[in-house]
Amino acid sequence: xxxxKKRVLKAPSNIGTRVVLFAPSCGxxxxxxxxxxxxxxxxxxxxxxxxxxxxxxxxxxxxDTIIHKDTPKELAYREFYWQRQQWAPGGGTEEVSSxxxxxxxxxxxxxxxxxxxxxxxxxDENGNLIYATTTIDTKNERVLTxxxxxxxxxxxxxxxxxxxxxxxxxPIKADRRVNWQMLPAGKRTTNQLKRxxxxxxxxxxxxxxxxxxxxxxxFINKTFTQKIITVGDGGFHGYVAFTCEALGITILECIYxxxxxxxxxxxxxxxxxxxxxxxxxxxxYRYRIIHGAKWENQIYNLMQTSQSA
Numbered sequence: 169x170x171x172x173k174k175r176v177l178k179a180p181s182n183i184g185t186r187v188v189l190f191a192p193s194c195g196x197x198x199x200x201x202x203x204x205x206x207x208x209x210x211x212x213x214x215x216x217x218x219x220x221x222x223x224x225x226x227x228x229x230x231x232d233t234i235i236h237k238d239t240p241k242e243l244a245y246r247e248f249y250w251q252r253q254q255w256a257p258g259g260g261t262e263e264v265s266s267x268x269x270x271x272x273x274x275x276x277x278x279x280x281x282x283x284x285x286x287x288x289x290x291x292d293e294n295g296n297l298i299y300a301t302t303t304i305d306t307k308n309e310r311v312l313t314x315x316x317x318x319x320x321x322x323x324x325x326x327x328x329x330x331x332x333x334x335x336x337x338x339p340i341k342a343d344r345r346v347n348w349q350m351l352p353a354g355k356r357t358t359n360q361l362k363r364x365x366x367x368x369x370x371x372x373x374x375x376x377x378x379x380x381x382x383x384x385x386x387f388i389n390k391t392f393t394q395k396i397i398t399v400g401d402g403g404f405h406g407y408v409a410f411t412c413e414a415l416g417i418t419i420l421e422c423i424y425x426x427x428x429x430x431x432x433x434x435x436x437x438x439x440x441x442x443x444x445x446x447x448x449x450x451x452x453y454r455y456r457i458i459h460g461a462k463w464e465n466q467i468y469n470l471m472q473t474s475q476s477a
Contacts, residue, residue: 169183169327169328170325170326170327170328171316171320171325171326171328172324172325173320174320174321174324175224175317175320175321176313176316176317176320177313178309178313179306179309179312179313179316180328183306183328183330184306184330185305185306185307186303186304186305186306186330187303187304187306187312187328187329187330188300188301188302188303188304188328188329189300189301189304189315189316189319189326189327189328189329190290190292190298190299190300190301190326190327190329191298191299191319191322191323191325191326191327192296192297192298192323193289193296193297193298193299194296194297196322196323200322203219203221204218204219204221204225204322205217205218205219205401205402205405206218206287206299206322208401208402209287209288209289209299210289211289212289212290212291213288213289213290214288214289214345215286215287215288215289215302215345216286216287216345216347216401216402216403217229217284217285217286217287217402217403217405217443218285218287218318218322219402219405220405221321222321223317223321224314224317224318224320224321225318225321225322227282227283227314227317228282228283228284228285228314228315228318229282229284229403229405230282231279231280231281231282231283231445232279232280233277233278233279233280234277234278234280235275235276235277236275236276236277236278237275239275239276240276241273241274241275241276242273242274242275242276243271243272243273244271244272244273244274245269245270245271245272246269246270246271246272247267247268247269247270247459247460247461248267248268248270248376248380249265249266249267249268249376249379249380249383250265250266250267250268251263251264251265251379252264252265265383266461267380267460267461267463269460269461280310281445281448281449282443282444282445283310283311283314283315283445284403284443284444284445284446285301285304285311285314285315285318286301286302286345286402286403286443287299287300287301288300288301288302299322299323301315301319316328345402345403345441347400347401347402347403347404347440347441348398348399348400348401348404348409348437348440349398349399349401350396350397350398350399351364351397351398351399353396355393356389356397357389358385358386358389358390361385361389361397362382362385364399365385365399365408367399367405368381368399368400368406368407368408368423369381369423371405371406371423371424372406372423372424372425374425376425377423377424377425378423380425380459381421381422381423384421384429384459384463385408385421387464387467388410388419388421388467391467391468391471392410392412392415392419392471394412394413394414395410395411395412396410396411396413397409397410397411398411400420400422403443403444404420404440404444406422406423406424407420407421407422407423408420408421408422409421409436409440411436412471412474415471415474415475416433416434416474417431417432417433417454417470417474418431418432418433418434418436419431419467419470420432420436420440420453426459427459428456428457428458428459429456429457429459429463429467430447430453430455430456430457431453431454431455431456431457431470432452432453432454433454439452439453455470457470
């Protein structure tokens with residue numbers, strides 16, 4: 169089956185119980201490949217979660233929210249980083265900054281986890297390069313519909329293969345996710361580090377998110393002097409990993425709002441070959457530190473605890 173349109177409201181029925189979605193590589197411009205983060209797939213079998221560049225890829229990467237407008241509103245909190253001028257002792261002003269929490273009322277909502285559909289570089293039976301998903305269980309209608317719309321958003325076309333019943337059988341290779349790129353070793357000032365993390369700062373356009381990430385980055389860079397820095401890609405686009413081998417921990421920090429810092433042990437590289445949804449649902453991290461007013465104290469206490477362990 170082939171679908172050519174901008175999007176579908178519902179996945180087609182009667183397509184079997186397990187399918188693979190794919191689209192040809194030819195005809196996709198380098199600009200589009202770069203926009204969706206596909207240029208890093210250079211070898212057969214490599215796979216990645218497409219970057220956010222539209223509504224379908226956003227739902228795939230971040231999940232979705234159902235707003236219940238038929239229910240009473242609930243109290244919610246939003247934290248942001250506030251930089252301001254205030255009067256200084258002896259006259260004049262000085263710049264101060266702090267986390268501020270404000271409350272507001274909103275409709276109750278249900279957060280749906282990210283689908284995290286991945287694309288893998290493959291060949292069809294004729295040797296043509298294609299981008300294919302792993303096998304999708306059609307019983308999960310939300311996953312299937314989101315995956316189809318991601319393909320349509322990127323390619324404008326999607327072929328649906330009823331594996332293993334069609335003549336076209338796509339040989340899915342062993343998972344080889346392209347998630348991390350290590351920075352060269354060496355100490356850096358925060359300004360030097362920020363220049364090397366340009367792709368991370370470009371992951372969002374929200375000024376408050378950038379300001380808060382900037383402050384957290386500076387604190388981690390100064391607190392943990394001996395570290396290996398790795399930049400996230402694919403499903404971890406917008407993340408930075410700080411590995412402190414002497415402490416036996418790796419800190420995953422991200423630029424996105426309403427998120428958290430995740431702490432792993434020495435097996436972090438193996439664990440982050442899984443998707444974020446798998447990591448969160450299976451609680452595969454050691455600690456989860458919410459971005460908020462107590463964040464710096466909790467990170468500092470983490471360092472002290474790890475040193476004494």
